[in-house]
Amino acid sequence: MTRKKQIIIPIAILIVGILLFFGFSSMKKPPEEKAEVDNRPIVAVEKIHIAPMDLTVNSYGVVQPKYETELVAQVSGEVVELADVFVRGGFVAKNQLLARIDPNDYQAALIDAEATMASARASLETERAQGQVAEREWKRITDTSPTELSLRKPQLAQELAHVKSAQASVLLAKRNLERTEIRAPYDAMIESRTIGLGSFVGTGSKVGKLLGTGVAEVRLPVADNQLQFLVSQGEDAQVNLIGTYAGKDIIWQARIARSEGVVDNKSRMSYLVAEVQDPYGLKTKKETLKHTPIRFGSYVTAEIFGVSLKGVTLLPRYLVTNGRVAILAADSTLHYVNITIAREDGSNMIVTDGLNEGDQIIVSALDYPVDGMKLVLQGSKSDVTTEEAPETQIASTKD
Template sequence: MSKQPLDLTTQPHSQQNKIKWLIGLILLMFLILWGWNFWKKSQAEKQDSFSQWSKPVPVRVVGVQRGDLQLEIKAIGTVVPASTVNVQSQVSGVLQKIYFQEGQYIQKGQLLAQIDPTPFQVALAQAQGTQQQNLAQLHNAQSELARYQLLYKQDSIARQQVDQQQALVNQLKGQIQANQAQVDAAKLQLSYTKIYAPIDGRVGFRLKDAGNLIQANEATGLLSITQVHPIYVQFAVAENYLDIVREASKNKQSIRVSAWDRAEQKQLATGSVQALDNQIDLNTGTLKVKAVFANTDDALFPNQFVNVRLNAKTLHNVVHLPSDAIQHGAKGTYVYIINKENKAEVRMLKLGMVSQGQTEIVEGLQGNERVVLEGIDRLSEGQDVQVVQDDHAHPAQAKTVAG
């Protein structure tokens, strides 16, 4: 059996075909991958065209203001009466009658109560009787002394008798002075049976009823009186404002103070600073301040809780804007302003004093910019914006209360 020769020319040809197929497969994979990326990118661009994040950000802007800014210090205060008197009886006895109504406003010197005067009238009569008795003895002794002096001139008696009679007269004169003191003391005790108002003010609830036995200087007393015209409000301010308050006090300026209700919705009264405490409280780092109010309408009531606003200082011709527009970041304090192309720009600031809703701008703004107040969360440098509300044309009047 004969062997056929092997055809070596077919092997290189098959290898070349395999390489061509492999190259084609690789090219096909690259084409498929490129097409997939192109389709994915086009889909993303299509989605971005409908995304809210790619559109201009709607914002509300306010105008930076330049003008006077009133710095007010805000504090919590307590209404304190000008005077508080606990009326007590100075003598013991039965309370006969009460001449006031609970809650009544009374005048100084007005009769409030009557204690049974009978025992004190008896004591006065007894003292006056003893005084009359000693007066009669004195008159008799003085007559005897005149006779002794006449007899002594006639050399009828010794000098010793005249001197003894003179001593008796002097002794009786001393007794008369003591008797007068007893009479005055009895009259004073009798006067204490009528209790009068020591100050103007409003009467509280009575603590004793008529018919009770009253002891002198009892701790509970009969009633209390609080003077409410004028009235004071005591509050504390941070020591940071010490220089401002002291400067106004030294210049004898009247520092205006207003008292507001608990919800800070209604102004109750206006007054002025009366006095500053002589030291700062180490525990709180605050200075106590007392303000006086006329309180003619009785809007303030003793021990009432009030919110206080103290007009400490007026800043003239300063740049200020709403505090809500100010942002705080790692680089410092800044705001977003809107330029002429309606794009957002970051503007770094240096701040001054703070008022309720308003902050003084020391550096960073000139007073004619538009500042973003709402819609800040989606903003970035150069971001297009859509102004939905512009308060620049009608800037709000700055409210002025500092915390």
């Protein structure tokens, strides 16, 4: 009996174990199928637009008059008259009287010079008559040729010299009388006046200073490597001068009149000179056009218009690496293209070759970019479930 139990019990345990195994196996659920994961980087792009562009060169400068003159007295005397406009900031026209020096002494000198000239002319006429008499008497007395002295020619030449000297004295007296009137040599603004009514001035004394209002100049420093972007190195180029007047930003039109033709020893810059006609608007009719004056001494920035490029695009500097940019090809792969950079403009680069209209340039960052790698455009629809891409790989998509 004991032996049977030893045989039956193990067999029963084995059968129960087998039954439990199949029971539990039938209760087990099959493993869930996981969706396929797309690990391609997600990128943002911008479309390339090709368009013409006019290049400009930026500069700066201070407005100065083209002509300025120190007025000095050419004769001495007392100042007996001053014009009302002969004050600091006053505007005067060409040949307008500014001051008058006492002319009495110079009028008297002119009268004396004219009297001396009249006397010299009378003496000349007398000597001519005496010479003619001497010639007639000589012919009546003898048939031989008379000498120069016999005909009184040396005396005639002397009297002629006296007349010329008297004429010179008259001219000098007239000039000195004219110099008693101090007049403006051109349309100008008074910068300073150093005389007063009743003051005495000597020859060479400073009277005042004038600033010509016909033309204003601005010296514009330009780096040598920027001249290549100007037509004919800036000759006769149009310029926009930007400054402030009464708290407002104003733009004045100017043009490059000339280049100074040398490189400054200190700044190593070339200088172009821009001219503004009628800076204070004195010749402009106020009823037809309001002119905002560009004042002498004003600081202005300048935009010099240069060469025109037919087909270019503007790219941020950070997108360019070793003269190449990354674009999203038609087959959704990364592709690097070489570009030609015409100019670096601040944080941007002007590209003239290598890109075509409609190319999609990648503007988002990639951790490990490889030419030809598969990419996914941000916002595109896909039948494949996409894992969330790293934050550094995603930027906004712009069209």
